[in-house]
């Protein structure tokens with residue numbers, strides 16, 4: 513099946529491991545050219561060369577911290593210099609830290625906003641002129657189930673991520689006529705390095721073993737397991753491809769039934 517992704521240039525943020533990596537791999541398998549970033553240069557280049565070896569795709573990487581506007585600009589410009597165009601943007605970043613409300617100062621809130629919201633705004637603002645130049649493009653934001661159902665201890669995620677969904681609805685409306693689509697993928701618990709940290713955090717805070725902490729997470733999931741990163745990437749592939757050509761301004765939960773609300 514032709515997904516319309518052959519030689520499409522995909523910018524995938526925060527892609528050296530976890531969900532971002534799975535998205536870059538999935539898009540590369542579907543024929544896209546990948547420009548990926550993360551902060552740690554060694555881990556990033558290892559991830560990029562693994563994708564190259566596994567898919568034969570053109571994969572380029574640049575160390576970028578998505579909280580730094582000048583680094584985002586440089587990444588976008590260097591991608592266009594190298595590949596002439598950008599057709600797909602997958603926004604992603606590390607998750608904001610788990611902090612109790614009264615111990616979270618203004619500086620930490622600002623850092624959370626820079627990481628989780630401003631990075632998305634800046635990436636989108638950077639690619640839109642390039643999308644307009646080639647007659648359209650696809651944006652997929654990785655957000656979270658926390659948009660619909662607050663996750664205990666993940667205060668900043670619960671508060672800041674809904675703003676990304678507000679941004680999505682606004683921009684979907686504003687840019688639909690220019691063939692620019694924007695949608696969100698909302699993962700539930702997914703077995704990545706990030707989740708190992710959350711499990712360790714729970715062990716500490718609740719004084720339980722790793723197996724007990726894991727069971728606490730999955731007991732709230734009707735499918736009784738966490739997602740594999742590739743299962744999140746499948747939803748990203750749908751939104752990035754022509755399979756979703758009439759879909760914009762929407763959000764897809766990939767959560768094993770975790771969110772119970774009648775949305």
Ligand SMILES: NC(=O)c1ccc[n+]([C@@H]2O[C@H](COP(=O)([O-])OP(=O)(O)OC[C@H]3O[C@@H](n4cnc5c(N)ncnc54)[C@H](OP(=O)(O)O)[C@@H]3O)[C@@H](O)[C@H]2O)c1
Nearest residue numbers: 526528529530531550551552577578606607701702704706
């Ligand atoms: N896993 C889950 O269960 C789950 C569920 C819902 C939502 N999410 C959200 O999905 C996103 C990805 O989660 P994950 O589990 O895949 O995380 P992860 O395994 O910790 O991977 C995070 C990736 O982002 C990169 N990164 C982190 N901060 C960055 C920055 N400032 N600039 C550029 N790259 C950065 C990391 O590389 P460097 O450290 O080298 O930069 C790494 O490649 C997070 O926002 C998370 O909150 C995850």
